[in-house]
Amino acid sequence: MNISEGGVDVEVQSARDGASEGAGDGVFFNPTQELNRDVTVAALRAYENREPRVETYLDAMAASGIRGVRAANEGYDVTCADIDADAVSLAESNLERNSLSGRAVEKDANVIMHEELFDVVDIDPFGTPMPFADAAFANARNLVCVTATDTAPLCGAHLNSGIRKYSTVPRNTDYHAEMGLRVLLSALVRTAARYDVAAVPILSHVSRHYARTYLELDHRATRADAAIEQLGHVYHCEDCLAREHEFGLHAHPLETCPNCGGNRMLTAGPIWLGPIADSAFALAVRDEVTDDMGEAKKARRMLDTVAEELDTPTNYDQHRLCKQWNVPANSMEDFLADLDAAGYETSHAHYSGTSFKTDASVAEIREAAEPQKET
Numbered sequence: 001m002n003i004s005e006g007g008v009d010v011e012v013q014s015a016r017d018g019a020s021e022g023a024g025d026g027v028f029f030n031p032t033q034e035l036n037r038d039v040t041v042a043a044l045r046a047y048e049n050r051e052p053r054v055e056t057y058l059d060a061m062a063a064s065g066i067r068g069v070r071a072a073n074e075g076y077d078v079t080c081a082d083i084d085a086d087a088v089s090l091a092e093s094n095l096e097r098n099s100l101s102g103r104a105v106e107k108d109a110n111v112i113m114h115e116e117l118f119d120v121v122d123i124d125p126f127g128t129p130m131p132f133a134d135a136a137f138a139n140a141r142n143l144v145c146v147t148a149t150d151t152a153p154l155c156g157a158h159l160n161s162g163i164r165k166y167s168t169v170p171r172n173t174d175y176h177a178e179m180g181l182r183v184l185l186s187a188l189v190r191t192a193a194r195y196d197v198a199a200v201p202i203l204s205h206v207s208r209h210y211a212r213t214y215l216e217l218d219h220r221a222t223r224a225d226a227a228i229e230q231l232g233h234v235y236h237c238e239d240c241l242a243r244e245h246e247f248g249l250h251a252h253p254l255e256t257c258p259n260c261g262g263n264r265m266l267t268a269g270p271i272w273l274g275p276i277a278d279s280a281f282a283l284a285v286r287d288e289v290t291d292d293m294g295e296a297k298k299a300r301r302m303l304d305t306v307a308e309e310l311d312t313p314t315n316y317d318q319h320r321l322c323k324q325w326n327v328p329a330n331s332m333e334d335f336l337a338d339l340d341a342a343g344y345e346t347s348h349a350h351y352s353g354t355s356f357k358t359d360a361s362v363a364e365i366r367e368a369a370e371p372q373k374e375t
Helices: 032-049 066-073 086-096 109-115 128-137 151-155 158-167 176-193 223-228 279-287 294-307 317-326 330-342 361-368
Strands: 001-006 009-013 056-059 076-081 105-106 119-121 141-146 196-209 209-219 231-237 243-247 267-273 345-349 355-358
Touching: 001 355, 009 066, 009 086, 009 294, 009 345, 032 066, 032 119, 032 141, 032 209, 032 294, 056 267, 066 076, 066 086, 066 119, 066 151, 066 176, 066 231, 076 086, 076 109, 086 105, 109 128, 119 128, 128 141, 128 176, 141 176, 151 209, 158 176, 176 196, 176 209, 176 223, 176 231, 196 223, 196 279, 196 294, 279 294, 279 355, 294 345, 317 361, 330 345, 330 355, 330 361
Parallel strands: 056 076, 056 119, 076 105, 119 141
Antiparallel strands: 001 009, 141 209, 196 209, 231 243, 231 267, 345 355
């Protein structure tokens, strides 16, 4: 079947949604990842303005090659790699179909990343990206783009799997999407640091069944040390939903909650506690989203929210809080306006329509913004 996306036309063998990703025969194409690919193209455009010397781009797991084809359409010198001969042939024909230069090679992603250097490396596997992280950070020059689709291990729903894959302790909380993203960032930052490389997230988002991040590389050991200093732990109360965070690789777990005195405390970490994005870059990416992109409206809305998000390491869900307090939820805008009026910083969070960020504690949120019970 033929697919038109973002100004290119490609042939794909099969198209399935994320629920069946990685299953079955044929070279896989996921139509639900169009938002991911649209944002990727906009990020490549914005990054070329940020670092004009970037030229080479590796689509490390090419499949149909659509991501690589779209990068080639932006002027990047593209290599599409895959271990499946049919995928390589398809990626090659899709480059030719669009009269684009580039190459497709039948090679394992780790092999080609060790054999050649690329300015931009894009890792988009089925499941965890961690088997490919060492090769990427050891050999990429400027930017590593990573997708992870194993959201259950990342967010702590599959705890042991998350511990094994990401060498940290994830916890399944109300902010599970952000937990997953910060677990992923922690593992990637620690992997890069082993090579004296700082991997700094300049754009990240969680959409549907995946987390996506763009990490700018700084090849100085002192910068890698500074990145490690952005790791730490979150302490979460399952009773009242209060949470605290602490920077540092050594945890000091809380036995009782400072807010409610309960003893059902969770400790997560080490996770990334720093910013998930550079606000200026997020806005620059937003400006590069064009109307020929199928998910342009959604991409712009998401990027605007990411750019404005506070850097606090967890978000709250308004409906979850109101359920906890046994009160009806008012409008999100009124809820945040009450917090603003009380002197607290607030922002929407891109993880869901009811998620928000604030520098207020749970007790302070309740005092300032809890809707009043009807009498």
